[in-house]
Amino acid sequence: MCKTLIIEDNTAFRKSLREILLNEFPSMIIEEADHGKEVLKKIQDFPPDLIFLDIKLPGESGLELTKKIKTTHPGIAIIILTGYDVQEYRNAAYELGANGFLIKNLTSIKEIAATVTSVLPAMNQ
Numbered sequence: 001m002c003k004t005l006i007i008e009d010n011t012a013f014r015k016s017l018r019e020i021l022l023n024e025f026p027s028m029i030i031e032e033a034d035h036g037k038e039v040l041k042k043i044q045d046f047p048p049d050l051i052f053l054d055i056k057l058p059g060e061s062g063l064e065l066t067k068k069i070k071t072t073h074p075g076i077a078i079i080i081l082t083g084y085d086v087q088e089y090r091n092a093a094y095e096l097g098a099n100g101f102l103i104k105n106l107t108s109i110k111e112i113a114a115t116v117t118s119v120l121p122a123m124n125q
Contacts, residue, residue: 001027001028001029002025002027002028002029002049002050002120002122003028003029003031003046003047003048003049003050004021004028004029004030004031004048004049004050004051004052005030005031005032005033005039005042005043005046005048005050005051005052006018006021006030006031006032006033006051006052007032007033007034007035007036007038007039007042007051007052007053007054007057007062007065008032008034008052008054008057008081009034009035009054009056009057009058010054011034013081013104014032014034017052017081017112018030018032020109020112021112021116023109024109024112024113024116025113025116031046031048034058035057035058035059035060036057036058036059036060036061036062036064036065037059037060039051039053039060039065039069040068040069043069043073043076047073047076048076049076049077049120050076050077050078050079050116050119050120051069051076051077051078051079052079052081052102053065053066053078053079053080053081053098054080054081054082055080055081055082055084055089055093056082056083062080062081062082062093063080063089063092063093063096066078066080066093066096066097066098067096067097069097070096070097074097077099077100077119077120078097078098078099078100079098079099079100079101079102079115079116079119080093080098080100080101080102081102081104082101082102082103082104083103083104083105084103085103085106089101099119100115100118100119102115
C-alpha cells in the first residue's frame with residue numbers, strides 16, 4: 001500500500017492523474033491538494049510515500065516545495081509535473097532532490113506507471 005499526494009492546481013488534470021494511478025495501482029491511497037500552502041499540512045496529516053508536485057502552483061513553486069520537503073522528509077519520493085519540457089526545469093528539479101520528472105500531456109500512462117515503479121520499487125506489480 002502506497003500513500004500518494006497529488007499537488008496540482010488544474011482540477012481536470014489532477015482528477016485524471018488520480019484515475020490513472022488507481023487503475024495502475026489499485027492499492028494506492030491518494031490525497032489531493034490544489035496549491036502549495038496545503039502541502040506541509042497534508043504531509044503532517046497524511047504522511048505520503050510519494051508526491052506528484054506541479055512545478056507552477058499558486059503561492060509557492062513546486063521547486064521551492066521540493067527543496068523544503070526533501071530537507072524535512074528526505075524519504076518521500078517526489079515526481080515533478082510540468083507542462084513545459086524545459087531542460088532548466090528538469091535540472092533544477094533533480095538538483096533539489098526530485099526523484100522523477102513528467103511532462104503533462106506528453107507522458108503516456110505506461111510512462112507514468114514506469115516512473116512510479118522506478119521511484120518506489122515496491123509498487124512494481
